[in-house]
Amino acid sequence: MGVVDKTFSGGGREYLSEKHIKKMFLDFLQMKEFAKNPLVFEKGEGVWIWDVMGEKYLDGISGVWVVNVGHGNKRIIGAMKEQMDKLCFCSPIYSTNPKAIELVKMLTDLTPEDLNSVKLLSGGSEATETAMKLARQYHQQCGHPNKQKIISRYLNFHGVTLGALSATGMADRKWMFEPLCGGFRHILPPYCLRCPYKMAYPECDIVCARVLEDVIKYEGADTVAAFIAEPIQLSTGNIIPPPEYFPIIREICDRNEVLLIYDEIITGFGRTGELWGAQTFNAVPDILCVGKGMSSGYAPLSAVAFREKIGQAFWGDAKEGVHFAHGHTYAGNPVASAAGVAAISELLENNLIQRSKEMGSYLVGRLEELKRFGIVGEVRGKGLMIGVEFVKDEKTMESFPREKNVGVKIGENCMFKQKLLVRYNPNWIALAPPFIITKEEIDILVEKLATAIKETLEEIN
Template sequence: MNQPAESPVLALPDMQHQWLPFTPNREFKADPQLFARAKDQFYFDLAGRPVLDAGSGLFTTPAGHCRDEIAEAVHRQLQELDFTPGFLRAHPKSFELARRIAGLLPEGLDRVFFVNSGSEAVDTAMKMCLAYHRARGEAGRTVFVSRERAYHGVNFGGVALSGMVNNRRAFGGTVHGVSHMRATWQEATRFQIGQPDQGAELADDLIAAIRVHGAENIAACVVEPIAGSTGVLVPPRGYLERLRDICTAHGILLVFDEVICGFGRTGEAFAAQSFGVTPDLITMAKAITNGAVPMAAVAAARFIHDTVMEAAPEGAIEFFHGYTWSAHPVACAAALASLDLYERDGLFARARALSPVFLEAVASLRDLPLVTDIRGYGMIAGIDLASDGKPGRRGQLLQKKLYDNGLHLKTTGDCAILAPQFIFSEAHIARMTEILRSTIASLA
């Protein structure tokens, strides 16, 4: 494994003014864990100590950190065109990027709307569903169906869809009209790597929602192909296919939230292709720019786009929605450079080839006494730890110790979530597994 270069020691900054997201701020500022720089597979703390990035940042950076190709593209763009409004104006790179993304998507999903975050993408997709049904004379379709243990961002629409209780407690009662199916995790599926054989019938929860609300009132079913932030819940065999069939039979749109899965995480460009199921809309973000610049998008089936366009009067704004930063020139430049990297280095194929090594390494941790379940698919896996009596406390302690021991990943509650960069070698995976094993063992 290549040894990272040394970096200078930096002073601790004044931290009193920033309010950190999804962080116990008082605890963090009493014992801060900061990154000063990054390169390839590593972060570096203020003292220059390397920390192996087994989370691809936050599922964002599969091609490795601080890639020169992306930095140079951003630099050129800032000198050429730093900003242009996206309302009644545009710039060429946005159209080129939309074309490139359409070429990666399942056939027919080739109309791309740019936003700035996964949360915005989800809310935008919800509006697209409502606009489509309204355009075809079914404005009564306003109910959305999602799942328990789902995460769809932090805007009000996404919070309403989400099924993770801590994301809903404070703000989940603002948007109504969402029904939740059961999550796909089952006791019988413990320690199954890949798609579980049991559980396809859970898709029939959508039939139950139809019985309650009436199909004529349901706009869309919104699911993550792999429920990522909740702990990597891989769909049972046949589950997504059943959802697709039910949606088609009842005129309900199917939305895949691929903010985490998109751009190679499952071994194909999108999880829709890995699982062989084509939805009507796909949300994407994170790896679209390899994490370099905030950006996201929604891909809609052509029939959705065309229906909305054709229903609007001539000269009217067909879809009354957008953001100041939509298709920002610098974000487009970063995304185009990222797509070039993914293609030139064959990173999706590399992820596919590395996946068995990664999943086998993670599965080897099942003998640890604190480990209660391991799940995974492609280049993402979740490891559940037994609670110490207060949910989430052990996961928080694991996070801190892993930083001290030189490994970065994401935790949700008492689950450690691994999403290595596609440029990892087998040596990086071995080191990741070694640090995980010793750190989890120390918690016992």
């Protein structure tokens, strides 16, 4: 009998039993392992979340970089309830609703430069997929039908639908679905700590950015539609590019009429301490993909925002039959839009983006103290988007062998013993608490992580 069965056999909550959990498939999870000790959450407040056993966890990762304003936000819940009383659904295939219009207005007031056309959607993969289809059709509309290839980067994650996965550069997420879509190419990403070109910054002259121009040239500029990138490579341990990287990429895209797409599903809405990663890295894209923090997780919500010239290309007369040939049933859903309007208002009116910056630097400072354990090689962060890389040797920065799974052991200790939610990998863990976190709560978080590191070291040494 599993943990959940013990408490909930009887009492009207039998559905929580292991028997029923075994019928579920969760994301990327080995379900047999999960079912042995399932995490089943039922309540959240601020940075805290409780499981069905009444155990309290510190949400050190905002769900998964989602719940930026914290759990249990009454304003967002109230806005959603109000909308639900009026209208829960209308179809974007022939109509829209006031909340969706309000949300689009809000977004276009916030997006940089002339990114003032918006397509509302429901999830991150939908957004990146939409951005790439938009880029392809845009070039068709503009008389360049061969500009269809998408270039992206190894180690970047753009989602799981077939197009988004084709752009994703992580073999372990893809190999079982190969061959994927045609017309996708990858370049090596920036990663100064372990430069894939074996060079050192700044003498490298940012070769990782400049190589894009070579690849476009060898592919043929008239065959390349877009370049897509995560401003901070999250899924590979919070890799922050050198400051010159995106300005150089921007110039290369301009010279070659290649659209620049930012996947800001995570970096958007203040996670990096600025509203957009685009501001953090001094280069504005042509298409901006946002999701996760857009509704702070209160409803499935995402969007792509794009430049005037792209919007114009689809704004023909009826007789020309020009339209973006793409859509989703739940795009611009009234309740999700109400959640988005309320979540973004909460973020802006309470200065939470500034808070993400301030609490982020406090958290980074506290995490630096963990170098005393001798295995914390690098603490990388922008705002409240932080990665901690573990190394075998702090001086040479040599990694632990992957099979030692040090990061996984620390991560699992955090999750299951310290009750601190984090994301982890064999060599790093990621932290991204809600922006409302206080210094006292950060101290608790660091204490929990320190205990997890200490106990893991005792276990492996």
